[in-house]
Amino acid sequence: xxxxxxxxxxxxxxxxxxxxxxxxxxxxxxxxxxxxxxxxxxxxxxxxxxxxxxxxxxxxxxxxxxxxxxxxxxxxxxxxxxxxxxxxxxxxxxxxxxxxxxxxxx
Amino acid sequence: xxxxxxxxxxxxxxxxxxxxxxxxxxxxxxxxxxxxxxxxxxxxxxxxxxxxxxxxxxxxxxxxxxxxxxxxxxxxxxxxxxxxxxxxxxxxxxxxxxxxxxxxxxxxxxxxxxxxxxxxx
Numbered sequence: 001x002x003x004x005x006x007x008x009x010x011x012x013x014x015x016x017x018x019x020x021x022x023x024x025x026x027x028x029x030x031x032x033x034x035x036x037x038x039x040x041x042x043x044x045x046x047x048x049x050x051x052x053x054x055x056x057x058x059x060x061x062x063x064x065x066x067x068x069x070x071x072x073x074x075x076x077x078x079x080x081x082x083x084x085x086x087x088x089x090x091x092x093x094x095x096x097x098x099x100x101x102x103x104x105x106x
Numbered sequence: 107x108x109x110x111x112x113x114x115x116x117x118x119x120x121x122x123x124x125x126x127x128x129x130x131x132x133x134x135x136x137x138x139x140x141x142x143x144x145x146x147x148x149x150x151x152x153x154x155x156x157x158x159x160x161x162x163x164x165x166x167x168x169x170x171x172x173x174x175x176x177x178x179x180x181x182x183x184x185x186x187x188x189x190x191x192x193x194x195x196x197x198x199x200x201x202x203x204x205x206x207x208x209x210x211x212x213x214x215x216x217x218x219x220x221x222x223x224x225x226x227x
Binding site: 001032034036038043044045046049050055087089091094095096097098099100 | 141143150151152153156167169170203211212213214215217218219220
């Protein structure tokens with residue numbers, strides 16, 4: 001099974017900060033990686049797929065990069081609505097989620 | 107508009123069974139892969155399994171944690187996907203989400219609102 005490891009687990013940041021979250025796969029997954037945002041009590045919301053493709057309707061301050069085993073999600077200028085938990089997910093073989101990164105207000 | 111609505115959640119004793127339904131609208135369910143993802147209270151997301159679209163044979167795959175106990179199926183005439191959960195354990199307590207994906211790439215554009223399953227005596 002492919003394991004996904006996100007870092008950090010928690011991130012404290014301020015509005016306007018540039019934020020980067022990392023996701024590492026236990027083996028190469030090519031570009032088969034998605035990123036989701038989840039707010040309390042809600043279903044996840046797709047942000048990025050195929051490692052770097054922005055889902056329709058998602059603000060351009062979100063971007064993704066990477067391939068193989070190392071991936072990043074970047075928020076260029078953190079907005080109040082961005083305080084949430086973020087998950088990566090590989091879909092190269094079945095599906096596996098990372099453990100999540102909670103972005104908190106500093 | 108694409109919509110997915112889960113139902114059937116509730117409190118169930120360990121060892122018993124429960125079936126969740128995911129009623130969809132706005133698309134033809136057989137044209138898409140359908141997955142179940144769960145989230146234990148205060149925890150992260152865990153993939154449970156999926157059923158492939160009809161074009162890909164409608165076959166199923168499961169996570170190791172539920173294989174042999176859970177069965178995913180679909181009724182195309184009713185536009186409903188199911189997960190039959192047998193021999194439930196306390197660790198199966200979670201919110202269960204159904205989600206839609208476009209073959210062959212299993213990432214999820216659309217999700218239901220979730221159904222809470224509590225396994226407790």
